[in-house]
Structures are given as structure tokens and as C-alpha cells.
Amino acid sequence: MSPRRLFAIMVKELRQMRRDRITLAMIIGIPVMQLVLFGYAINFTLRDLDTAISDQAATAGSRALVMDMQNTGVINPVRDASSPQELMTMLRRGEISVGVVVPPDFERRRIDGREAVQVLVDGSDTAVQAAAVQLAQTPLDSAAYVRPKPSQISVVGFYNPERRSAINIVPGLIGIILTMTMVLFTAVAIVRERERGNMELLIATPVSSSELMIGKVLPFAGIGLIQTTLVLLLGAWLFDVPVRGSLLDVYAATILLILANLSLGLMISTKAQSQFQAMQMTFFVFLPSILLSGFMFPFSGMPKIIQYLAEVLPLTHFLRLIRGVMLRGASIFELWPEVLALVAFITLMMTTAILRFTKRLD
Known part of the structure; x- marks a missing residue:
């Protein structure tokens, strides 16, 4: 073994790595991203939960109680309600x-x-639910009134009173699985055609860019629906996960996420030069999605700037949709802000991907 030849190979690999911007970005970006996400964005202490107040007593003592609760930082009163029934409607719609x-x-x-x-x-x-229980047990001293004892403040959890983690996790797993598979499959679609030489055949055909891109994603949409059905069946059979809303709404929300992920994957495929690069770029999308969407860690515990960043991710809006429909029994029309966000994302990504794609070998 020649040390000189060994050194030459090492130099060659370093130079090639330097020219590969995606690999260089992963070398630097992955540790930075994980450090920022786990050290800054992930927080198990919930703060400023959107809260509505139905103060039917309207006395000095009741107002002081609400003020003391707000001073804990756990709740953030954003709405007033005239009755408990109105509060339940807000809860079902995900407004609070x-x-x-x-x-x-x-x-x-x-x-x-x-x-x-x-x-x-x-x-x-x-x-x-755990944060609300802690709120009821926290001493709230006030000189304005005699505070009710913790036993006089009851916490009523709806939609998952047993606090079973499977009920919370299984609907989110639909989004995680679809994000992982749909983005990855389509991210390598156009790149694979180029690497295998099939792009030459497509160039000779009258197929337009739009027809080629849409034709690429439609088969994967069917695969995504099959995966969703499998998760729903196994979730109901193994973990007794309910579907309190319309099954049609569940599939409508799923189709929106599938299209969002497919359009994102196509956008990546127009940028990547190889299948390996496409998989690398997919990782940069998947890691923030699983950490910031609210699937693993509480969304309300994240700093505001991270929450604004998470709003860009389609998985964030899908989790609100699927949990609202499956667990709270809401209709997809009641959750229209999330639907609108996904439609806007699909339109932007698909339009950009079509505009970036050209039927050329270079």
C-alpha cells in the first residue's frame, strides 16, 4: 500500500465532496438543525394555550380567579363564550x-x-390535558378573594378521557407515513428517468411538462390512499382508535396531504441531480416535519418564531385536520383554515415544479 496513492484518493474524495453542495450542506446542516430544534424549539412545558372563558358569575371573585389562571402563563384567554355549549363548539373546531x-x-x-x-x-x-391538570393544582394566591380549593376546580378531558397515547399517535402516524413515503417516491421520480435514459424517449413525445408531472404523481396518490386505509384498519383493530367524524372527511384530508407531499417531492426532483441527492433533500424536509408539526412534541410549547416556521409545513395542518375529524368529530368545513393552507401549498409547489421542469437532458 502506497501512502502517496492513498493520500491522493483522500484528496480526490474531499474535492468531490466540496463540489457536492447537497452533501456539504448535510455535513454542516444536520448537526446545526438538530441542535437548534432540540435545544431551542422542543419544549415540554406548555404556555399560552388558546383559551375561551365563560364567566357566568361575573363577580369580582370570578374575574380575579380567571386573572390568576392567566398569570400562570399556561392559558391565554383569546375568546369569551356565553355558555358551556359554545365552548364545546370551539373545542370541536380546534379554535381553542x-x-x-x-x-x-x-x-x-x-x-x-x-x-x-x-x-x-x-x-x-x-x-x-396534562397541562390543564397542572393548572388546576397550582396555588393561585390573590388578595382580592378567597380562592377555591384545588378540589373545587375540576378538569374535564374530552375526546380522550383515558389519556391513551395511541388515540393521539395513530391519526398522526397517517401523516408521518405519507410524508415519508410520498415525498421520497416522487423526489426521485424525474431524477430516475434522467439516470436511466428514459428522458430521451420522453423528449421525443408530445407530452407536455404539466402532463408528465401530473401523470407521475397520480399513481402514488393511489398508493397513499391504500396506506391510509391500512393504518385506519390496524388502528381500529389493535388500538381501538375511533373515527368520530365522517370517513369521507378523513379521506378528503388525506388526499390534501398526499397532493401536498407529491407536489413537494416533484419540486425536489427538479432540483436534485441524482437519486442520492433527492433522498438527502427529502431528509431536510422530513426531520423538521416530524419534530415541529406537533406529532412528537407539543406545538404550544415551541417559541413563536418556530411556530411560524412550522405553519409552512403541510404536516402541521394535516395533523389538525385529521385529529379534528377522527377524534373530535369535526367536519372538514369547520376546519377550513387548515384546508385553505394545504390548497395554497399544493398550488404553489405544483406550479413551481412545472415551471422549473424542462424536457432536456442537461
Whole structure:
């Protein structure tokens, strides 16, 4: 073995690596991304949960109680409600995570030692339910009134009262599986045609760019629906995961995510020069999606700037859709902001991919 030849090979590999911008970006980007995400973005302590208040007592004591709850930093009152029924509607639509009900006879209940306050929680997110329980048990000292005892503040968790993790995880797994497979499959689609020499045949045909791109994604859409059906069946059989909403709405939300991921994959395929590069670029999409979308870690615990970044990811909006339909029984029309966000993402990515694609070998 010649040290000189060995050194020459090492230099050659380093120079080739330097010319490969995607690999160089992974060498630097992966440790930086993971450090920032796990050190800065991931936080298990929930703060500023969107909350609606139904203060039917409207006394100085009830207002002081609500103010003390807000001072804990756990809840952030964003809406007022006239009745508990209105709070339930907001919970079902995903507009709030917590609802606080102060009955008209609050003062008498407090003095008699009976249940004086109800905290209604969206239990489809087990982390939110745990934070609400902690809120009810936190001492809230106020000089303005005698605070009800913790036993007088009841926490009622809806949609997952047993706090079973499978009910929260299985609907999200649909999004994770579709994001991982759909983006990866389509990311290598155009690149594979170029590497195998099939692009020469496509150039000689009258097929337009739009026809080629759309024709590439439609078969994968069918595969995505098969994967969704498999997860739904296994989730119901093995873990007793309910589908409280319309099954048609479940598939409508799934189709939106499939199209979003396929259009993103096509966008990546127009940028990558090889299948390996396409897989590398897919990793940069998949890692933030699984960490920032709210699947693994509480969305409300992330800093605001990270939440704004997560709003760009289609998986974030899909998780709100699928959990709202499957666990809370909401219709897809009640969750229209998430639908609109996914449609906008699909339109932007597909249009950009078609404009970037040209039927040329170079």
C-alpha cells in the first residue's frame, strides 16, 4: 500500500465532496438543525394555550380567579363564550385548547366547598390535558378573594378521557407515513428517468411538462390512499382508535396531504441531480416535519418564531385536520383554515415544479 496513492484518493474524495453542495450542506446542516430544534424549539412545558372563558358569575371573585389562571402563563384567554355549549363548539373546531366555565352561583359553590369551576380540555392532545391538570393544582394566591380549593376546580378531558397515547399517535402516524413515503417516491421520480435514459424517449413525445408531472404523481396518490386505509384498519383493530367524524372527511384530508407531499417531492426532483441527492433533500424536509408539526412534541410549547416556521409545513395542518375529524368529530368545513393552507401549498409547489421542469437532458 502506497501512502502517496492513498493520500491522493483522500484528496480526490474531499474535492468531490466540496463540489457536492447537497452533501456539504448535510455535513454542516444536520448537526446545526438538530441542535437548534432540540435545544431551542422542543419544549415540554406548555404556555399560552388558546383559551375561551365563560364567566357566568361575573363577580369580582370570578374575574380575579380567571386573572390568576392567566398569570400562570399556561392559558391565554383569546375568546369569551356565553355558555358551556359554545365552548364545546370551539373545542370541536380546534379554535381553542382549553375552556374555563365559571357557573352563575360561583360564590355560593366556593363557600359551600362544592365544585366551583370547570376546565374543559381538548384531550385529543394528551400534553394539553396534562397541562390543564397542572393548572388546576397550582396555588393561585390573590388578595382580592378567597380562592377555591384545588378540589373545587375540576378538569374535564374530552375526546380522550383515558389519556391513551395511541388515540393521539395513530391519526398522526397517517401523516408521518405519507410524508415519508410520498415525498421520497416522487423526489426521485424525474431524477430516475434522467439516470436511466428514459428522458430521451420522453423528449421525443408530445407530452407536455404539466402532463408528465401530473401523470407521475397520480399513481402514488393511489398508493397513499391504500396506506391510509391500512393504518385506519390496524388502528381500529389493535388500538381501538375511533373515527368520530365522517370517513369521507378523513379521506378528503388525506388526499390534501398526499397532493401536498407529491407536489413537494416533484419540486425536489427538479432540483436534485441524482437519486442520492433527492433522498438527502427529502431528509431536510422530513426531520423538521416530524419534530415541529406537533406529532412528537407539543406545538404550544415551541417559541413563536418556530411556530411560524412550522405553519409552512403541510404536516402541521394535516395533523389538525385529521385529529379534528377522527377524534373530535369535526367536519372538514369547520376546519377550513387548515384546508385553505394545504390548497395554497399544493398550488404553489405544483406550479413551481412545472415551471422549473424542462424536457432536456442537461
